[in-house]
Amino acid sequence: MKGIAKQMQSLTNRNKQVDRSPMTFLERTYLWNIAKGMMITLRHLFKKKATIQYPEQKREFSRVWRGLHVLNRDEEGRERCTACGLCAVACPAEAITMEAAEREIGEENLYREEKYAAKYEINMLRCIFCGLCEEACPKDAIYLSETVTPADYARKKFIYSKEDLLIPNPVTESEAYAKAKGLQPNENRLVGKL
């Protein structure tokens, strides 16, 4: 057996000889090792902190960051979505479902096109926030905002309905609309350009 053990070689050459000589008195007190540990701790006290006090402090998002979806309205407050289904087709996670309906006479102030989404749902548990739905939309009806999707314990809370996603009406709820868009109150005039 001894002969076999002598022939065995390390595969990595990273093995180290263990020093088994008895510890000195100073080594047995561990003072030097404790001092070394404290020096590392002290060094980190004066370094720039990697953490922040969330939620009081928030980091700036990257310019390409994508958050919760918003269903957009036009400058007259009408829903832009025409339930064409292109966003659902483009979605790689199959997270979007919708039901189309015909606009009735007298509903021209509610829906921009003759067809609209009577039901529109996004399953946020499936969504990977790729933004392809936004790119596919020919009506500028959906975009990914800078709002973080809130955490929850119940899976069903992550199915966002049209009511959850629709932006407030810029005509009747101008303040809520500006807040949703991240605008200052006097910036409402930009509505048509956004």
Ligand code: SF4
């Ligand atoms: S962001 Fe991507 S994954 Fe999420 S709903 Fe849109 S297309 Fe689907």
Ligand code: SF4
């Ligand atoms: S959000 Fe855009 S792409 Fe999706 S159904 Fe509505 S109009 Fe079509």
